[in-house]
Amino acid sequence: MPVFTQTSQVPVPVEELFAWHARPGAFERLTPPWETICVREDTGGIADGARKVFEIRQGPLSLTWEALHRNCVEGRQFEDVQMRGPFTEWVHTHRFEPESPERSRLEDVIHYRLPLGMAGQLAGGALTERKLQRMFAWRHFRTRADLERHHAFSGCGPQRIAVTGASGLVGRAFCAFMETGGHRIDRLVRRTPRPEFREVFWDPEGGRVDTAGLEGVDAVVHLAGENVAARRWTAEHRARIRDSRVQGSRGLCEALARMRNPPRALISASAIGYYGDRGDEVLTETSAPGTGFLADVSRDWESATQPASEAGIRVVHLRVGMVLSAREGALARLLPLFRLGLGGTVGSGRQYWSWIALDDLVGAIQFLLFTDGITGPVNGTAPEPLTNLEFTRTLARVLRRPAPFPVPAFAVRLVLGELADHAVLMGNRVRPARLQEAGFRFLHPDLASALHAELGF
Numbered sequence: 001m002p003v004f005t006q007t008s009q010v011p012v013p014v015e016e017l018f019a020w021h022a023r024p025g026a027f028e029r030l031t032p033p034w035e036t037i038c039v040r041e042d043t044g045g046i047a048d049g050a051r052k053v054f055e056i057r058q059g060p061l062s063l064t065w066e067a068l069h070r071n072c073v074e075g076r077q078f079e080d081v082q083m084r085g086p087f088t089e090w091v092h093t094h095r096f097e098p099e100s101p102e103r104s105r106l107e108d109v110i111h112y113r114l115p116l117g118m119a120g121q122l123a124g125g126a127l128t129e130r131k132l133q134r135m136f137a138w139r140h141f142r143t144r145a146d147l148e149r150h151h152a153f154s155g156c157g158p159q160r161i162a163v164t165g166a167s168g169l170v171g172r173a174f175c176a177f178m179e180t181g182g183h184r185i186d187r188l189v190r191r192t193p194r195p196e197f198r199e200v201f202w203d204p205e206g207g208r209v210d211t212a213g214l215e216g217v218d219a220v221v222h223l224a225g226e227n228v229a230a231r232r233w234t235a236e237h238r239a240r241i242r243d244s245r246v247q248g249s250r251g252l253c254e255a256l257a258r259m260r261n262p263p264r265a266l267i268s269a270s271a272i273g274y275y276g277d278r279g280d281e282v283l284t285e286t287s288a289p290g291t292g293f294l295a296d297v298s299r300d301w302e303s304a305t306q307p308a309s310e311a312g313i314r315v316v317h318l319r320v321g322m323v324l325s326a327r328e329g330a331l332a333r334l335l336p337l338f339r340l341g342l343g344g345t346v347g348s349g350r351q352y353w354s355w356i357a358l359d360d361l362v363g364a365i366q367f368l369l370f371t372d373g374i375t376g377p378v379n380g381t382a383p384e385p386l387t388n389l390e391f392t393r394t395l396a397r398v399l400r401r402p403a404p405f406p407v408p409a410f411a412v413r414l415v416l417g418e419l420a421d422h423a424v425l426m427g428n429r430v431r432p433a434r435l436q437e438a439g440f441r442f443l444h445p446d447l448a449s450a451l452h453a454e455l456g457f
Contacts, residue, residue, distance in 0.1 A: 001089065002125065004110040006136035012147045014104035016154075018075045018096045020147055022046050025176035029146060030139050033326040033358075033454050040064070046078045088120075089113040106143060108136055134456045141453070142359070145443055149363050150181035153370045161369070162186040162200065162214055162263070164252065165223030169328045170269075170320075174221065174362045181366075186217060188224075204244065207251030211259050219265040219369050220256065224248055228271075228294070229330075232417040242297050249304035257311035266308050267368050270317040272354055272381060274298035277426035280352065284433040285319075285377040294422050302377070314375050316368050321354040321381035321430060323361055326454045331395075335455075338395055344405040346412060349389035351427025354381040357450035360442050367440050379432040383445045388427070391447065398451040 010017050020026060022045060031037050041053040050069040055062050065085035072078040075096065082090035095107040114120035114128065161178060165171040166187040175185045186198045193199035193213070200213035204224060214220075226244040231237055249268060256262050275283045276290015289299050302317045309315045324331045337343045356364075361380055368374055386394070396403035412420040432440075444450035 001111050001113050002121070002129075004112070004129065004132045004136075005107065006133075006140055007105060007107045008140040008144060009099065010104050010106050010144050010147055011102065012104060012151045013102060014096050014098040015075055016147060016151065017104045017106060017143075019182065020143070020150070020180050021078070021094060021096075023180045023182060025179035027052065028172070028176035029142060029180055032135055032138050032456065034456055035135075036327070045069075046072055046080075048072050051083075052080075086115075087112050088115050106140060108139075138453070138456060145359065146177060146180060149366060153366065156370045158182045158184065159218040159369070160184045160186065160216060162188060162217045162220045163223065164188045164202070164204075164221070164248075165225065165269075168223060169325055170323060170358070170361060171223045173358055174223070174365055177362045178366065186214070202252065202255075204248030204251055207247070207254070209252060209255035211255050214256075214259065214263075215261060217263045219263050219267070220252075221365060221369070222249065222252060222266060222268040225269065228273075229419060229423060233419050233422075238293065242300070245297060245301040246304050249301055250307070253305045253308035256313060257307040262308075262311050262313050265314045265316070265369060265372075266305065267316045267318055267365055268302070268305050270302050270319045270377070271298050272319050272321045272379065272428055272430045273422070274302070274319055274377075275428045275430065277351075277421075278428045280350075280427075280429055283379075283428055283430045285379055286433075290428075292422060292426075314372065316374055317377045318365065318368065318380045319377055319430070320361065321356050321379070321385075323358055324355055324450050324454055325358050331451075331454070334392075334395065335399075338392075338399055338401055338403065341401045341403075342405050343392060343396060343401070343403040344407060345389050345392050345403075346407050347388065347409040347425040349387060349392070349406070351388050351425060352385050352429040353388055353391050354379075354385040354428060354430035355391070355447065355450070356380055356382045357442075357444040357453065359453070360444055360450075363443065364435060364440060367435070367438070371438055374434065374438060378434045379430050380435075381430045381432050382442060382447075382450070383432060383436065384447065385429045385431070386447060394447045395451060398448055398455065 036057040038055045043051045046069050048070050053066045055064055063086055066083040067080040068083050070079050077095045079093045091111045093109045097105040099105050114124050161183055163171055163175055163185055166175050179185055186200050188202045189199045193201045201210040226240045228241055273294030274289055276292050276295040289295055305315050322330050364380055392403050409425055412424055444453055
C-alpha cells in the first residue's frame with residue numbers, strides 16, 4: 001500500500017497545534033482554495049466516531065466522500081478513515097509531537113490504495129502523489145501561518161466577536177480563522193437565527209438589531225454590503241450598493257451605541273474606491289477622497305459609523321482592495337481564460353490594481369482587532385500595487401501560459417457597462433502605510449507569492 005508523509009516544524013506548543021485542529025473552522029482552513037468542497041454532514045470535532053460527509057466538485061463532475069474519525073489521543077493524534085469515496089482504502093493519521101516547550105512537529109501520514117489494484121496504481125499513482133504533495137505543502141504552510149498569527153496575540157485571551165457578512169468570501173475565511181484560534185464568533189443574519197449556531201438577528205434595511213443577543217460581545221467586524229460587481233449597474237443596483245453600505249452601517253452603529261455595554265471595537269469594511277481614479281499617484285490613508293460614485297459611497301459609508309465613535313467605540317475603516325481568491329472575485333473570473341492561454345491586459349494596462357491576498361486581509365482584521373492604538377482609515381492592500389499589465393504578466397507566468405490577447409476598453413464597457421469605468425478600467429496606486437508602520441507582517445507581499453499560495457505551490 002502506498003504511503004504519503006508530510007512533516008513540518010511549527011513554532012507553537014503541541015497543545016496549541018492539537019487544539020487548532022480540534023476547533024470549529026479547521027476543516028475550512030485546511031481546504032485548499034483551488035478545491036471546490038461542500039460539507040453535507042458534520043457531527044463536529046475529531047473525537048472517535050465523529051463523521052463528516054462532503055462533496056468534491058471537479059467541473060461538471062462531483063463525488064461524495066464520507067470520513068470517520070477514530071484513534072483520537074488527546075494532544076497527540078487522530079485519524080480519519082474513508083468510509084465512502086474515490087479510494088479503495090484511505091487512512092489519514094494526524095500526529096502532533098512536542099519538540100520543546102515552544103515548538104512542535106506536525107506529521108500527516110496517509111496510507112491509501114487506488115481502485116483497480118496494480119493497474120490503478122500504474123495509471124494514477126504518480127498523479128495522486130503530486131496532488132498530495134501540492135495539497136499538503138499548502139496545508140502545512142497555512143497551519144503554521146495561522147498558528148503563528150494566533151500565538152502572537154495569545155495574551156489577548158479568547159474574544160467574542162460579532163460578524164456581519166459572515167457568509168461572504170472574506171466573512172467565511174475570517175470566521176473560520178478566528179474560530180480555530182479559540183475565539184467565539186456570533187454571526188449576524190437576516191433570517192430567523194439559530195441560537196445553536198450562535199446567530200443573531202439583524203435587519204439592515206429596517207435598521208433593527210437584536211442588541212440583547214450582542215450583550216457581552218468584545219468587538220464587531222462589519223463586512224456586509226451588496227456585491228459591487230455582481231451585475232451591471234442599473235439605477236436599482238446602484239441604490240442597493242449605496243443603501244446596503246450607508247444605511248446598513250448607520251443602523252448597526254446606532255444600535256451598538258444604544259447598548260448597555262457596547263463592544264470595545266468596530267472594524268468596518270470600506271473600499272479603496274474612496275480614492276477614485278488617481279492614475280499613478282501613490283495613495284495612503286492621508287490622501288484626499290476622490291470623485292465618482294464609489295468614492296461618494298465610500299465616504300458616506302465611513303461617515304455612517306459616527307454613532308459608534310461618539311459612543312466611545314474604537315472604529316477602524318478598513319479600505320479593502322482587490323481580494324485575491326481562486327473561488328470568487330476578479331481573480332476567479334480571470335483564471336479560466338488565462339488557463340486556456342487566452343488572457344491578456346485589460347484596457348490600456350496602465351491602470352494600477354491594488355490587491356491583497358485573502359489570508360493577509362483576514363490577518364489584517366485580526367491585527368486591527370487586537371491593536372488598540374489604531375483608529376480611522378487603514379488601507380487593506382498589499383505593499384506592491386501593480387499595473388494591470390504587470391498583474392496579467394505575473395498571472396500568466398505563474399500559470400505558465402501565454403497572455404497574448406488584450407481586451408480593449410470598449411469591449412469591457414460593452415460587457416460591464418458603467419461598472420467597467422469604476423472598477424476594471426480605473427486605477428489607484430494604494431499603499432498600506434498604517435499597517436506597515438504598525439508592524440503588520442504580510443504573508444504575501446508580492447503578487448507571485450500570493451498567486452502560488454492561492455493556486456497551489
